[in-house]
Amino acid sequence: MDKDSGIKGHDKCVMHKTCIAMWEACQNIAQRGYDESENSLNKGNFIELLQLCAKRDVRLKNKIECLPKNGKYTHHSIQNQLFSIMSKLVLQSISNEIKECKYFAILADETNDISKTEQLSIMVRYFHKNIIHERFLGFVPCSSLNAQSLFNYIKCTLSDCEIDINNCVAQTYDGAAVMSGNANDVQAIFQREVPQAIYTHCYNHRLNLVVVDVCKNIPEVATFFSLLQKIYNFISRSTVHTEFIELQKKLSPKHKCVELKNYLQRADSDISSSCILVNSLVSHLNEYRNTIENFNELMNEVNLAAENNNIKSLETAKKKRTVKLPTKFTAFLTESITETRAIQNTNDLKLMIFYPVIDRMVSELNKRFTNNSPILKGIGSFNPISSTFLDMNKIQPLSLHYGTDSDSLLAKLKLLPKLIKRYKEENNCEIKTILDLVYLLEKYKMAFCETYILCTISIIIPPSSAGAERTFSSLRQVKIYLRNHMSNEKLKSIAILAIEKKASKNLNLDMVVDKFTLQIGQMTILCPKCHAKKWKDETHSLCCADGKVVLHQFEDLPDPIKSLIDNSHPLSKHFFDNSRRYNTLFQMTSFGANEVAEGNFMSSFKIQGQVHHLIESDQI
DSSP: OOTTSTGGGGHHHHHHHHHHHHHHHHTTOOOOOSOOSTTOSOOOHHHHHHHHHHTTOHHHHHHHHHSOGGGSOOSHHHHHHHHHHHHHHHHHHHHHHHHHHOOEEEEEEEEEOTTSOEEEEEEEEEEETTEEEEEEEEEEEOSOOSHHHHHHHHHHHHHHTTOOGGGEEEEEEOSOHHHHSSTTSHHHHHHHHSTTOEEEEOHHHHHHHHHHHHHHHOHHHHHHHHHHHHHHHHHTSHHHHHHHHHHHHHHOTTOOOOOHHHHHTSTTOOHHHHHHHHHHHHHHHHHHHHOHHHHHHHHHHHHHHHHHTTOOOTTTSOOOOOOOOOGGGTTTOSSOOOOOOOOOSHHHHIIIIIHHHHHHHHHHHHHHHOOOOHHHHHHHTTSTTSTTTTOHHHHHHHHHHTTOOHHHHHHHHHHHHHHHHHHHHHHTOOOOSHHHHHHHHHTTTTTTHHHHHHHHHHHHSOSOOHHHHHHHHHHHHHSOGGGTTOOHHHHHHHHHHHHSHHHHHTOOHHHHHHHHHHHHOOSOEEOTTTOOEEOTTSOTTTTTTTTTSOOOOOOOOOTTHHHHHTTOSTTHHHHHHTHHHHHHHTGGGGEEEEEEEEOTTOSOEEEEEEEEEOOOGGGO
16 A cells, blocks of 8 residues: 555554554553443543543544544454554564574463363474573464364464474473373374474473372371461461561561472573482482481471470370270271371371371482483483583484484584683683583584584473463453453464563564555455445445435546646645645635625625535535
C-alpha cells in the first residue's frame, strides 16, 4: 500500500494503539471492558488508556472524535491483529538467532488453564552470542494427549517458526509416561524423526522423586511432611504469613542456604555441572552419615531450638501408651493391629530415622542420577573439573553421535591443554566449567571447529524443564477467571509478549504499523453498484447503502485544479499541504437553502426549508 493511502494517514493514531496494546500485554493486563459504549464509565483498559493519551495529544483526540467508527481502529479484532503481528515479530527474532547458531534443544511441558484446556508449553534452548538462551515459542491447545499428537504439536510449532527440526540436539521433559514412558512415547517418536536428539529426564523431577520415595518408605518422615503441609496451609494466610516471616528473620538474620534445585532451574546451568553437583551431594551425605559427631551436633541444635521455643525434648516428652491386641480377641482376629514404632531415646532416633533417611536418599540419588549413557559421559569429559577431562575414549561416542570428524577431534584435543594453560597465564583466570571453555574456544573456533561444536552442544542440552514450567505462572496471569473465553490464538500472542518481555520492548513499532497496514491489504474490492473501492473486510452496504444512494459521475476537473491535483503545477505541493485550509475558506460558498432572506445592514440572514450544500465536481 502506498504512502498516500488511507491507512497511512492514520499511522500516528495506530502507533498510539500499538504502544498501548504492547504495554498491556507485557503487564498481563486485560484489554477489553464489559461495556465499551459511549456512556460507559469503564470502557476497558485499552480505550481508557487511549482516551487518557488523547488528553495530551490534540491530533489523537481529533482522530478519536472525528473519524468514523470503522476508521478508529479500536475494535477488539484490531487489537488481536496487533498482538498477532507483534508476537510473530518476536518469534521471527528467535528464529533468526537459532539460524545463526544452528543447534538448539526442545523443552516442553503441559498443564490445564482456567477453562480446563490442556496447554502445551514449548521452549527452545540455544547458545547465541556467548549467552545460553531459553526462549518461549507459545502455548498449543491440545485436543489429543497421545504421544503422536504431542509430537505433531511440537513439530508444527517449530515449522511455523521456521526452525529446522533436524538441528535439534536434545529434548527434555518431565517423567510423565506419555513423554518418556516406553518405546512409543514422545521422546522415542522424536528420536525416530531426529536420531541425534537425545532425551534427558528433568533433574528437578528426579530430585522430587527422591524425596517422595523417602517419604513413602519411612513413616516418620511422611508424618513430618504431612504436619509441615498443615503448618504451611495455616501460615500462608496473609496476616499469619507476614508475622511468620518477621519471626523467621529475627531467629535467623544471617542464615542463607544454596539449594541444588535453584541451580538446576537456572537457564545457564549445564548437564555436566549438574551431575557433578549431584555426585558432590551424595559424597556429602555419605560423609555426614559416617561421622558420629555430625549426629551429635545436629541433636544439640535440635535440643537447643526446642528449649528456646518451650518444646519438650525427646527424653522429657511423655511416652505414648503402646497399643496391644486384647487377649479376649486373639481367638477371633487373624490380623494384629499395626503397631507404630516407638522412639524412646536418641539412639532410637539415630537408628530408626537418621540412618534410614540418609541411606534411602543416597540409594535413590545413585539410582536416578547414574548416567549409563556413553553420550552423557562424553559430555562430562568436557568439564574442566572432571577426572576424565578431554579423555578421547569418553568423548568418542559423543563425537560419533553428532557426526564430527573423530580424527581431527583427537588431534585438536592434544593441543587444547597447552592452549588452556597459556590462556590462564595471560588472563589470570580459571577455566572451571564447560561454559568457560566455550568462551575460550570462541576465539579459536576455526582451528578447534569439532571441539567447539561438541562443547556448544554440551551446554545446550538442558538438565531441567523448569523453563517450560515457569511459563505456567504467566498462563495463570493472562487467562484468569474473568478472561476464560479468550481465544487460543490471542492467548498465545499475549503470552509470547508477556514472557519474552525484553524482545517485546525492543520491537520496532514502525515495522508493526507497516505490517498491520499490509495485513489489512489494499483497496482492491469494487462495489458492484457504485464501483467504489473498499477493503476486503468492509461491509457491502458501507459505500452506497447497497445501491440506494446514487452519485453522478464526476466531470473532468478544470484547470488549474486538475494540474494542482495531478502534481503537474508548480504549486501542487503547497496546495496539498494547505488543502484543508482552502476547503475551510471556501466552504460557505456551497451553502444553499430553499429560501435565503437577507436584509440590509445585517450581519446575519434567515433561511427557510431544507439546508444543503451545493457541491459540484469542480469543488471536490
